[in-house]
Amino acid sequence: MSASSRIPPIAQPFVSERAKKTLDLVEEFVEKDCIPGDAVFSAELGEGEKRWQTTPVIMEQLKEKAKKLGLWNMFLSKTHFKQGAGFSNLEYGLMAEILGKSKIASEATNNAAPDTGNMEVLAKYGNDAQKQQWLAPLLEGKIRSAFLMTEPDVASSDATNIELDIRREGNEYVLNGSKWWSSGAGDPRCQIYLVMGKTDPNNSDTYKQQSVVLVPAGTRGVTINRMLHVYGYDDAPHGHGHITFENVRVPLSAMVLGEGRGFEIIQGRLGPGRIHHAMRTIGAAEKALEWMINRINDDRKQTFGKPLASHGVILEWVAKSRIEVDSARLIVLNAAIKIDQGDAKAALKEIAQAKVLVPQTALTIIDRAVQAYGAAGVCQDTPLAYLWAGIRTLRIADGPDEVHLQQLGRRENRSRKDAIAAKLKWQREESDRLLLAAGFKAKSHL
């Protein structure tokens, strides 16, 4: 059954024939080239310091193949860039699900974070010179990039806390401060950092204090102190850097959009990106389910005289996982349709729903798959341990669950409370009226 024939009926009317064909091509490329290539990529990286200096050959080979197949930059809509592939968020979302089944497929098709978000920023907010210098090579997959917002010394889920100082001196900006969890900064091909800091820390509007500037990697005064591990995985060669800025000088032309526009940029950057993460995560959950089904039907490894699939509880895991993946997918596709019909701002509620629900759902499914494998599930012989570690971070990265839930709850409460109060009051009064008319005397105390 092809990927295009598995599109949920509710989404079918919104998917073009061109997108369906591309979706099937993506599936073939991921299943036949990328997933088998995952192990080659890891083997080529090898051990020790070399992991940060190597660009695995397989990646460049896959990129060439993806370009020839037309599987390139599918995330970028034509709205913001004429070279964009022209797919809707829904169409790309379906493709991202399949990309999420392989460690390397997103990069091989130039749809990998954080480059996708950074390319969107440059396409939407960059000037011509910035586009030419940084967006063009990113679009071609020749360089990589990092987005530096989070800082080690402040609670960064509230981005108004960001402290990195960006001070104007003559015709330059001077940067001082530190950043961590700078994903992608370990890659030798990472040439540009989009750095968020404060240009106007005393502005009474706390959302106008921040700006984003472009800092080429290797600029004097930039030091990558160390690479952080995610549950013991180094994620090389991409990695997550802890970086300090000491009197780092960039020209005034490095400013994106304008001083004080930093919040606008991060908000514009994260909307569709969250859907991309969510769809890739659905793909990871599907992959975990595939591995689970494979293990429970393995006749060589029976327990108490029968394969695991013959134990009722295990089939229940499969059933629950199926229900959960399918429900989560609908939540994400709904958010993607909502973005397509308006914009990310109009879909804040739906995006937050997907951002919170999908990683939690996927973690539950991956955990069941781990359990089905026994000890094998926690070691390197299945992709499950790595999948779990990567997806666990999504409950924190791009804003922790609690922040999204708080905003979602506040919005839901605010938008509905008055209408609900009025409706329930009317219904109570109407009930009373009907009861009295029918000769009863019942009255609610509420």
Ligand SMILES: Cc1cc2nc3c(=O)[nH]c(=O)nc-3n(C[C@H](O)[C@H](O)[C@H](O)COP(=O)(O)OP(=O)(O)OC[C@H]3O[C@@H](n4cnc5c(N)ncnc54)[C@H](O)[C@@H]3O)c2cc1C
């Ligand atoms: C693998 C990975 C990759 C990342 N990549 C990048 C990157 O490329 N660039 C970048 O800038 N950052 C990146 N980050 C950082 C990430 O975006 C931040 O970790 C995140 O925004 C949370 O900030 P913090 O770690 O400072 O947590 P804090 O702000 O200190 O929050 C700690 C905890 O407090 C709780 N909390 C916060 N607010 C509330 C609230 N309102 N109500 C209740 N509880 C609350 C939450 O449980 C939260 O986890 C990455 C993180 C990870 C793990």
